[in-house]
Amino acid sequence: MKNKSMFIGAIVGGLLLAGCSKQSEPTADSAAPAAEKRLVTVGSDLTFPPYEYLKDGVPSGVSVEIMEKIAEVDGSYKADWVDTRWANLIPGLKGEKYDILFSSMYITPERLEQIDMIPYYKTDISLLVRHDSKLAPKGPNDLCGAVVGVMKGTAFSTQAHEISAKNCVANGKKALMIREFETSPQTTQALLAHAVEIQYDDAAVMKAAETNLAGKVKITSTEQFFPTVGGIGIRKGDTETYKLVEEGLNRIKASGEYEEILTAYGLKAPTEEDIAAVMNK
Template identity: 40%
Template sequence: MKAHIFPKSALKGLSHTIRIAAAILPLFMAAHADIAAAAGTVTSENLQIGADLTYPPYDYLDNGTPAGFDPAFMGRLATHLKLKPSFVDTRFANLILGVNANRFDVIASALYVTPERAKQIDFLPYLKTGGSLLALSGAGFAPRTPEDLCGKRVSSIKGASWIPKLADVSSKVCVPAGRGAIDVREFETSPEAAQAVLSHAVDAQFEDSAVAQITANRLGGRVAITSTAPLYPVVIGLGVKKGNDALLSQLKTALASMKSSGEYAALLKQYNVAEPTGGDIALALGSAQK
C-alpha cells in the first residue's frame, strides 16, 4: 500500500496543533483535579483529613497509626458519614493553606477558632480547652500568668493563636514597665518546643493545657505546669474550605448524630475537654461573626 504523503504546510500546521494540545492538556487535567478535590466527600468514599500528627494527646502516631482525640473523633464522625477517614500528616502552620489548596477535605488538628482564621476558612467548633505554662522543675522560675513572662524567652509551636496575645502583653505591659519584652521562639512541633526548655534555650513553654499535661507526664517530672488556671480559654474547630457548604453541612449532621448516640460526651470525658457553648463560640469568632 502506498503511504500517504502530506504537504509540508500541512505537517507544520499539524505540529503546531499538537504543541497547543500538549500545552492545554495539563491545564485541563489540573482544573479537573481541582474540581474533583473541591467536591470533597460529595463524590468520594474517603474523607481526607489534614492533621499535624506530632501533637499528643490530640494528634500523634502510635506505631504508625494516627491516634489521639482528633483521630478518635474523626473516626467516629466518618462512620456517621459512611466514609473512610484518611489522615494527611501536615505541619500545623500549613494546615489552612492545605485545605484551601484542596490537599484534604477538612482540618482536624486542635485548630483554635479565631476571627483571623475564620476569614480564611469555615469552622465547625467541637471542643474547648485553654493554655498552660511549663518550666523546668526546681529551676526557680515558675510563671503563673503571661505577665510573668516579661523579659523571658518562651517556646511555642509555630503559628499558635496565643503568640499574638503574648506580643500584646509584651508591648502593653512588659515594655512600658521596663521589664523587657517577651521573646517568643517558634518551633515546628510541640516536642521541639519542650526540648528547648530542657536544653535551657528558653525559660518556659506556652502550650495547650491537655498537651502540657501529657508533656509533663512523659518527661517524668523534669518540667512542670506552673500556671494555676487555664490561660486564654479557646474553642477548637474543624476547618473547611470556604464555599464547601455541602461538606460543612454533612459534618454538622454527623456531629449531631454523635451527640445523640452519647459517643461525643464519652470522648470529651476521656480527654478532659469540654463542649463549647454558644457564648464561647461567639466570643471566639469575634468580629468574624458580625
C-alpha cells in the same frame, strides 16, 4: 491541627447444601461486591498529643477519635489522614489538597476570613518549666523578661507577643524573648535543652507533656488565660463537606460518644456563649 478496612464478599449459599446434585444459583445480593467507602482527606499536624499524633505510626488522639466517630455514624466514607506541618494546613485546604482540617485549630477572626470552622472543644493556656527550674510563672504577668518557647505560626505566638507588648513593655517591664519552633515536641525539647525557660502552649498538651515526662517538667500556671474554642476547618463554599461533618458531630453528641471522648482527655465542650464569642454571632 492529622486507617481502615474493606468489606468481604458474602459466602455463596449453595456451598452449604452438601450432597445436592445441583448447586444453588447465587442470589443478586451474594454475587454483588460490597460497596467500597469513599475517602475523605483530612489534613492534620500529627505532632500534638493528646489532640492528634502518631502512635506506632497510627493517627491517634482526641481529634482522631472524634473524626473517626463522625465518619462511622455516617457510614458512607472513611477518613484518610495526611500528616503535615502546621503552616501547610490552611493553604492545603484552600488549595484542595485536603477536604477537612482536623488539627486542634483555634477559632480566630483571621482564620474565619479564610476558612469555615465547626467548634468542637474548649481549652486555654498552661505554662511548662523544667522540674528543677527556679521559675514558677502563674500567669501572663510572670512571663516578662523570660525566654519563652512557642509553636511557630500559631495563636500561641500571637498571644505571647501580645503579652510582651501589653503586659510587659507597656508597664515598664522587660519584653519576652520569644523563640519559635515547628512543633510542640520540638518546643518541649528546647525547654529540656535549656534553650528556653518556659513553654507556652495548650493546657491539654502541657498536661500530656507533664505526664509523659514525669520528673523532668512541670506545669506552674494557676491562672486561666486566653480561653478559646477549637474548630474543624472546612473550605469556604464546600457546603456538602460542612453538612457532612456538622451532622455527624451532632449525631455523636446526641449519642453521648462525643462527651465521653472529651472527658477521657480532660477536655470540655464549648458552651453556646463560648461559641458565640469566637464565631462573632
